[in-house]
Amino acid sequence: MQTYLTHPEARDDSVVRGRRCRCEACSLSVHVIETPAPTVCPYCQRLLTHAATAIPVAPECPVPTEQEVGERLNKLYSRPPKLLVLAISFVAMFMLGWAVFLQLRSAENYWYQPMVSIYSLLAGLFVVSRFIIAAFYVPPKETGYTPTVTVLVPCMNEGAVIRQTIERIFSAGYPADKLEVVCVNDGSTDDTLTHMLAAQSRHHRLVVVDFERNRGLCHGWGVATLIARGEFMVCVDSDTFIFPGSLQKLMQGFADPTVGGISGHCDVENASVNLLTRMQDVRYYFSYKIMKAAESVFGTVSCLPGCFSAYRRVCVLHVLDEWMNATVMGEYGNFADDRSLTNKILQDYKILYDDEALATTIAPENWSQYTRQQARWMRSYLREIIKTGRFMWRKHPVPALSWYAMMWMPIFEPVVMVQALVIGPLLAGHITASYSVGVVAITAVWSLHFWASTGRRWWWAGFVFTASYIAFYSWQIYWALLTLRGKKWGTRG
Numbered sequence: 001m002q003t004y005l006t007h008p009e010a011r012d013d014s015v016v017r018g019r020r021c022r023c024e025a026c027s028l029s030v031h032v033i034e035t036p037a038p039t040v041c042p043y044c045q046r047l048l049t050h051a052a053t054a055i056p057v058a059p060e061c062p063v064p065t066e067q068e069v070g071e072r073l074n075k076l077y078s079r080p081p082k083l084l085v086l087a088i089s090f091v092a093m094f095m096l097g098w099a100v101f102l103q104l105r106s107a108e109n110y111w112y113q114p115m116v117s118i119y120s121l122l123a124g125l126f127v128v129s130r131f132i133i134a135a136f137y138v139p140p141k142e143t144g145y146t147p148t149v150t151v152l153v154p155c156m157n158e159g160a161v162i163r164q165t166i167e168r169i170f171s172a173g174y175p176a177d178k179l180e181v182v183c184v185n186d187g188s189t190d191d192t193l194t195h196m197l198a199a200q201s202r203h204h205r206l207v208v209v210d211f212e213r214n215r216g217l218c219h220g221w222g223v224a225t226l227i228a229r230g231e232f233m234v235c236v237d238s239d240t241f242i243f244p245g246s247l248q249k250l251m252q253g254f255a256d257p258t259v260g261g262i263s264g265h266c267d268v269e270n271a272s273v274n275l276l277t278r279m280q281d282v283r284y285y286f287s288y289k290i291m292k293a294a295e296s297v298f299g300t301v302s303c304l305p306g307c308f309s310a311y312r313r314v315c316v317l318h319v320l321d322e323w324m325n326a327t328v329m330g331e332y333g334n335f336a337d338d339r340s341l342t343n344k345i346l347q348d349y350k351i352l353y354d355d356e357a358l359a360t361t362i363a364p365e366n367w368s369q370y371t372r373q374q375a376r377w378m379r380s381y382l383r384e385i386i387k388t389g390r391f392m393w394r395k396h397p398v399p400a401l402s403w404y405a406m407m408w409m410p411i412f413e414p415v416v417m418v419q420a421l422v423i424g425p426l427l428a429g430h431i432t433a434s435y436s437v438g439v440v441a442i443t444a445v446w447s448l449h450f451w452a453s454t455g456r457r458w459w460w461a462g463f464v465f466t467a468s469y470i471a472f473y474s475w476q477i478y479w480a481l482l483t484l485r486g487k488k489w490g491t492r493g
Helices: 066-076 082-105 114-134 162-170 192-200 217-227 246-255 275-297 313-324 338-346 367-389 397-406 409-428 433-454 458-471 473-482
Strands: 015-023 028-032 049-056 149-155 179-186 206-211 232-236 240-242 259-268 308-312 350-361
Touching (some): 114 397, 114 409, 149 217, 149 246, 179 192, 179 217, 217 232, 217 313, 232 313, 246 259, 246 350, 259 275, 275 367, 308 338, 338 350, 338 367, 367 473, 409 433, 409 473, 433 458, 458 473
Parallel strands (some): 149 179, 149 232
Antiparallel strands (some): 015 049, 028 206, 232 308
16 A cells, blocks of 8 residues: 655645656656655666655654663673683583594594595584684774765565664664665565655655565665665665664775675574574574684675675676576576675675674574575575686685585585484494584584673574484475575565
C-alpha cells in the first residue's frame, strides 16, 4: 500500500514535499526530497515520470544514547580477570600441544590412514597459522579521511527493523554534507516501504528506491550503486545496527589508493536469544577477529560481508555489469553475492578488515532458517573457489598458499570425518585419537580465545558449532554441489 500523498500544494509542517520518479516499464520508483531527482531509469535509460509528493512527517524514532552505546560496548567486550585469561590460555595451549604430540606419536597412521592423518595435519596447521598471522594484524590508521559516502541498504520484508537501521546510520556521526543513504525496497509484501518513507520524512537526504516486484539482492545493490553519488559505498544489511564513529573509521583504510574494499566487524545483536544465536556469536567472532584479520595482514580478505562492508565505488562500477549478469553452469540468474563481488575487486586491489568499525547484526534464530543460510553460503563458496584460484597465485605467497591448501578441504572433510569417527572405530575398535583430540583442541582454542577477549560466557557454544558441523552442516557441501544453480536468498521472507 502506497503511503505517500500527491498534493504538491501542501505547505503545513505536518508534511514534507518531495518527488516520486517512476519507470513504468521497469516497475521502479525513486523517492527523493533534498537529493536531486534522477531523470532517467538506471536500468532501461527511459525518461522517468515525475510527480510531486507530500510525505507525512513521522514521529521521531529513538536511537541509543551515548551512555547506552557505551553500556552495550561494555557488555560486548568486558574482559575477564587476568588470572582467568592466563588460565584460559594455558588450557588452550595445553590441549593444542597434546594434539600435536598425538600426531607425532601416531606417525604410523600416515601409512594406515593417510587421508585422515594428512588432512588432520593440514587442518591443524592452517588454523594455528591463522592465529599466528592474526597476531600481526593492525587496523587501518586514523588519518582524518572523510570522503563522500553513500550507504546502501537493500531489503525485503524487514518492516520490523528497517527504521532503526536507518536511524542508526544517520546518528553514526559522519559529516551530514558528505553522507547519502539509499534504501531499496525489493518488492516487500509487508510495511517495509512505509517505514522507509517515514524515515525519509525526517532525513531528507535519504533516497528510497521501490521495486514493485522482487528482483533480488544483487539488483538492489546494483540500482543503488548506479544512482549513488558518493565516492565510496558502504553496504549495510537491513537488520544491521552500526555504532557511532564506525562509518568514519571504515573510511580510513581508503586513504591508500590501492585498497578497493574494507570489511567492518559485526557481532551478533541477538546472541542472548537461544543456543543457536550464541553459537553463531562465537563463530562470527572467530571468522572476523582471526580469519579476516589474518587475511587483512596481506590485503587479501576473500569476502566482504554484506552486513557491513565498504567499497570504492569506481571499482564496483567497473565490474557491475559482469557481476549482475553472472551465470552458473551456463544459466543466468540472481547468483551475484558479496563473495563474488569481493573477488572481482580483489583481482586488482587490496581488500582489508577494520576491527574498530563496529556493528551488530541479527542472526537466524531458528535452525531451518540457519540451514538455508548455510546452504546459500556454501553454494557461493563453491561457485567462487575456481574463479579465485585463477588469480590468487599473483598475490603474496603466504595467502596464496593458504588459499590453494584450504580450497578443497571442505569437499574432502566429510569423508575424512566418516573414516576417522565411523570406519576407523569399526575396523580398529577405537576412534582415531589424534583426529578427535585435534578437533577438540582447535575448538577449545578459538572458543576460549572468544571468552578471554570478550568476557561472554557462552564460549562453550563453540563446541555446539563443531558438533553440528560434524553431524550435519559439513555434508551440506554435497547438497550445494547438486543445487549449484539455486537462486533463492533463503533467509528472507
